[in-house]
Amino acid sequence: MAASLNLLCLPCAGASATMYLRWRRQLPQWMHLVPVELPGRGGRLGEPAVEDFAQMVALVCREQRSAIQGRFVLFGHSMGALLAFGMARHLRATGRELPLAVVASGSSAPSRRDPERFARKGDDEALIADLRKQGGTPEDVFASPELMRITLDVLGADYRVCESFAYAAEPPLPMPLHVFAGREDDIAAERMDAWSAETATGFSLDWFDGGHFFIKQHEARVLSALQQRLAWSVAGESHASRAHA
Template sequence: MSGAWLQIPRPKPKAAIRLLCLPHAGGTASLYRPWAKLLPDSIELVLVCLPGREQRCNEAMPADMQTLIALLSRAIKPVIDKPWAVFGHSMGATVAHELALSLYREKLRGPEHIFVSAREAPQFQKSGNVHQLSDESLCQQLIELGGTAPELLEIPELRALLLPAIRQDYRLIETSKMSSDQLLNCPITAMVGRDDPELSTDEARGWQQWTNCEFQLNEYAGNHFYLSDCPDLVVGHIVRKLHLA
């Protein structure tokens, strides 16, 4: 296990495959913790804990995607000794994609499947300026997206703690460029909330162009954080895709 980077809420030594989960901008691995009880014994959940949040709140998020991926690629080596898949939500989807490309370059084991949630395909990537917004405008953006309780943002002490990390995540994702146009040698499932204000179905469907294998688009009722409304449904779809129900 790689120290602060990874957590396994419910170890399953005999699991046939591991599912690594990457959080959204400003998000934490705790979003996925309830999934441990929903997954069958054949799938072991691995939470990826990024710097700048929860127990790593005093650590700075890397300033660029290249540095983050280099650190993350090193950290996950102990858990990719068996088949693995990866789920990334929003920013986490881009990190998951870049992580797979990095492992290909290193000639290491790539994922069996990538689940990209609430994120446009690379050809539709928006440069964005969220990281440059004022604190008030950034808070409004977070409230509109959902996933952040408005009452938390009204507490000055919590705002001072949360906003710098969120801003740095947005800076990283809004200024990053895709490292390679190589296609993935694994299936991609794109997952999207029908009422997501940040993402169109066509932008999610664009992931089809980035794999040599099967592609599927799953739509769910809800907004950018649809997965919080129907975890059983989302996890059920993941399990079926991994053929390990």
């Protein structure tokens, strides 16, 4: 059995940590799920939202200090993938412990982000249209004015987080990078392949049927692939430790 690790899961734009709670019953015991709740949603609804990428990364690294020690992995879907990448860079820059691996799901590589992705999405009508296009939002949210207001406020703030991200060339990360993508998502394959330039120690790209929310549509397959990829990362870390002993 693989050695235990903390699996920090960062949500997509407009979502809360609850998007990952179902995983707790399906992951093996050696993977300890840590769903990360960001300000302004879920259990932190009363807190002001953060709208700057660098501030959000620094905040999560500070708040999750106890979870990002020892063996841990960063997982993120869509905006969460970008945050996971930013956290890995931030931890390296501040001399902190680094994750065993980063798993980026449903997101273009940081160097290949579409500059038009968040253009003209500053009003409710545009945000609602984007929610419909991406899928993954329950119909009861659209039917409830109160839930819709909360969702749109969080989504707008998160889009501003993504807009504030500016890619800067840095040395590749010194840990494996595993990427998950949906075959029917509207992210071009070359934008997913470009993640390979961000790691110096191992890259994988797994494709799944489904659109942007393939992680919900094909949850069992995604979790099986996640378990396999992380078992390899833990095994690789263990071999490296023995090699340097």
